[in-house]
Amino acid sequence: MAKYIFKRIINAIPLLILITMLCFALISLAPYDAVDAMTTPKMSPELIEMIRQKYGYDQPVYIRYFKWLDGLIGGNFGYSIVNKTSIYNDLASRIPNTIRLVLPSYITAYILAIILGLIAGANKGKAVDKIIDSFASVSLAVPTFWIAMILIYIFGYKLRILPILGMHTVGNSSLIDYFRHFVLPYVVLTFGFLPGNIRYVRASTITEYSEDYVMVQKAFGASKAEILFSHVCKNALLPIITKIGMALPALVTGAVITESVFGWPGVGPYFVRAVQGMDYPVIMVILVLSSTLVIVGNLISDILYCVVDPRIRRGA
Amino acid sequence: MEKLLEIKNMSVSFEKDKKTTKIVRNINLSVNRGEILAIVGESGSGKSVTVKSLMSLLPEYAHVEADGVYFDGRDIMEMSPADKRKIYGKDISMIFQDPMTALNPLKKIGSHLIEVIKRHQKISTREAKILAVKMLQEVGIAAPEERMKQYPHEFSGGMRQRVLIAMALCSHPKLLIADEPTTALDVTIQAQILKLLKTLHKKEDMDIILITHDLGVVASVADRIAVMYGGRIMEQGTKEEILYDPKHPYTKALLKAIPKSDTARGTKLEAIAGSIPSFADLGEGCPFADRCEHASVRCKNANIGRNIFSETHSSSCVLKEIEKIEQGA
Numbered sequence: 001m002a003k004y005i006f007k008r009i010i011n012a013i014p015l016l017i018l019i020t021m022l023c024f025a026l027i028s029l030a031p032y033d034a035v036d037a038m039t040t041p042k043m044s045p046e047l048i049e050m051i052r053q054k055y056g057y058d059q060p061v062y063i064r065y066f067k068w069l070d071g072l073i074g075g076n077f078g079y080s081i082v083n084k085t086s087i088y089n090d091l092a093s094r095i096p097n098t099i100r101l102v103l104p105s106y107i108t109a110y111i112l113a114i115i116l117g118l119i120a121g122a123n124k125g126k127a128v129d130k131i132i133d134s135f136a137s138v139s140l141a142v143p144t145f146w147i148a149m150i151l152i153y154i155f156g157y158k159l160r161i162l163p164i165l166g167m168h169t170v171g172n173s174s175l176i177d178y179f180r181h182f183v184l185p186y187v188v189l190t191f192g193f194l195p196g197n198i199r200y201v202r203a204s205t206i207t208e209y210s211e212d213y214v215m216v217q218k219a220f221g222a223s224k225a226e227i228l229f230s231h232v233c234k235n236a237l238l239p240i241i242t243k244i245g246m247a248l249p250a251l252v253t254g255a256v257i258t259e260s261v262f263g264w265p266g267v268g269p270y271f272v273r274a275v276q277g278m279d280y281p282v283i284m285v286i287l288v289l290s291s292t293l294v295i296v297g298n299l300i301s302d303i304l305y306c307v308v309d310p311r312i313r314r315g316a
Numbered sequence: 317m318e319k320l321l322e323i324k325n326m327s328v329s330f331e332k333d334k335k336t337t338k339i340v341r342n343i344n345l346s347v348n349r350g351e352i353l354a355i356v357g358e359s360g361s362g363k364s365v366t367v368k369s370l371m372s373l374l375p376e377y378a379h380v381e382a383d384g385v386y387f388d389g390r391d392i393m394e395m396s397p398a399d400k401r402k403i404y405g406k407d408i409s410m411i412f413q414d415p416m417t418a419l420n421p422l423k424k425i426g427s428h429l430i431e432v433i434k435r436h437q438k439i440s441t442r443e444a445k446i447l448a449v450k451m452l453q454e455v456g457i458a459a460p461e462e463r464m465k466q467y468p469h470e471f472s473g474g475m476r477q478r479v480l481i482a483m484a485l486c487s488h489p490k491l492l493i494a495d496e497p498t499t500a501l502d503v504t505i506q507a508q509i510l511k512l513l514k515t516l517h518k519k520e521d522m523d524i525i526l527i528t529h530d531l532g533v534v535a536s537v538a539d540r541i542a543v544m545y546g547g548r549i550m551e552q553g554t555k556e557e558i559l560y561d562p563k564h565p566y567t568k569a570l571l572k573a574i575p576k577s578d579t580a581r582g583t584k585l586e587a588i589a590g591s592i593p594s595f596a597d598l599g600e601g602c603p604f605a606d607r608c609e610h611a612s613v614r615c616k617n618a619n620i621g622r623n624i625f626s627e628t629h630s631s632s633c634v635l636k637e638i639e640k641i642e643q644g645a
Binding site for chain 1: 419420436483
């Protein structure tokens with residue numbers, strides 16, 4: 001098993017390098033670069049050239065890439081063009097906020113999805129299943145920002161019981177105040193993560209029920225509960241490990257829209273502002289970060305599979 | 317002769333999209349104590365459906381009707397699902413066609429066995445474990461202690477079938493239903509499994525219903541044979557009666573289709589003309605009528621009588637109608 005894990009990690013490295021190349025190439029190909037962002041048309045060509053040299057933009061692309069990569073590896077993510085602040089520090093203060101919001105929502109959505117998905121899958125075609133499945137289908141089609149707006153309208157505007165912006169009221173850092181700010185974006189995000197996961201668990205449960213061994217268990221006198229809890233449950237939840245891996249990038253960029261709607265001081269609004277301000281260094285770092293997390297997430301899923309599924313454990 | 321299982325006038329129909337299709341029609345079948353009954357038929361003749369209805373394994377759209385299905389004196393049709401679960405895996409066990417998919421891939425062989433043992437016997441996990449090892453040994457699995465800790469994918473097809481047989485035997489069932497137990501296995505393993513079943517039949521005093529489409533298998537193990545076609549039993553009798561003195565045109569055609577070892581090279585194999593009809597197209601008459609060389613207008617009649625040839629041998633055919641004693645049974 002250790003060999004398999006080692007192999008998977010080794011395999012992930014070229015992929016990571018490829019991703020940094022892609023991110024860098026894409027941004028370099030854009031018609032507007034960091035120098036354009038820093039200069040104005042009124043500046044003299046000499047001044048623009050000076051700025052270009054100062055930031056190293058006169059050098060060929062591959063040299064700039066290696067310098068940038070070198071910085072990334074050393075934890076030097078560069079500086080925001082717009083704010084002139086260190087991207088590393090910016091992210092270090094914002095990522096924890098995002099995690100604080102996304103993690104509880106994801107866990108809640110996950111648990112609810114497992115319960116609802118198993119119930120639906122085990123009762124395929126019956127009324128419970130139809131209700132859960134239509135709920136999942138409908139809410140899959142509903143955009144999160146719309147739910148956010150509706151909730152803000154009801155709780156923030158009509159009832160006026162919950163704040164609609166930020167993480168704290170200025171000057172009030174009590175836990176209660178935090179939770180009052182937390183609850184709306186938390187509900188919205190949970191709702192956003194829920195339907196996809198429900199459908200995933202449901203589909204997986206239905207597939208598992210159609211397996212031969214379920215019939216064999218029936219022939220050996222297993223009750224519905226025994227089949228569900230002692231057989232189908234574990235097997236049906238196995239593919240959900242994939243979703244655990246997918247949750248990792250979501251911890252950074254999983255709530256861009258919700259965070260922006262609620263003014264939550266996480267990565268979301270930071271990223272949106274960077275895109276609006278054409279803050280290339282910031283965009284690149286976040287791109288690399290989230291795609292790296294996708295790869296790491298996949299790696300974690302693979303390793304978890306390997307731990308849980310005896311067939312893969314041995315096949316490796 | 318004492319009957320362990322007696323199926324009286326059972327019919328099974330599938331209802332899909334508001335259309336009812338009769339699959340099994342008015343079957344009368346019994347298993348005597350101390351015998352191996354083989355149900356023979358082509359794919360789609362309703363043999364699996366017949367036994368699956370005994371085990372309540374049919375999908376929800378299936379409807380089973382019968383005048384009674386008596387197992388060990390009790391009518392299974394009248395039992396509650398919970399009562400049925402008490403006998404499934406204990407008094408009646410079943411093994412299946414494809415051993416590769418019949419075990420839960422994420423469960424160790426040991427837990428499969430222990431689970432079944434503890435479901436039907438009030439014993440501790442430790443005792444169950446000892447029994448499980450003993451059962452594995454009995455079905456011919458070497459190093460059972462180590463094998464208990466392994467997963468199904470570490471077993472070959474034949475070994476998995478042995479594990480399933482061990483699972484089936486744990487609670488000393490009175491009846492074992494084997495639904496094409498060797499179809500998915502290669503020939504040498506097939507012979508081993510059949511031999512094992514035969515040995516266990518004697519040793520465990522367990523009756524067997526063996527479902528197969530392989531007449532070679534039948535010849536080697538069965539005591540009595542029921543030939544099924546189109547959801548009906550065409551002919552039944554002892555092995556000798558069916559194999560050496562077949563009365564029904566279908567049985568005759570089936571036996572003719574077996575290639576013989578002295579068949580000359582290049583000779584065309586005998587086949588029954590036409591193909592097996594779809595259940596939806598079958599009327600009340602004889603299902604074999606369209607392919608039968610002796611067919612006449614009478615074959616389309618709703619009531620094909622039963623010809624009795626001996627105490628054990630009977631067939632459903634309009635031929636030899638004179639010998640008919642029971643009408644429509």
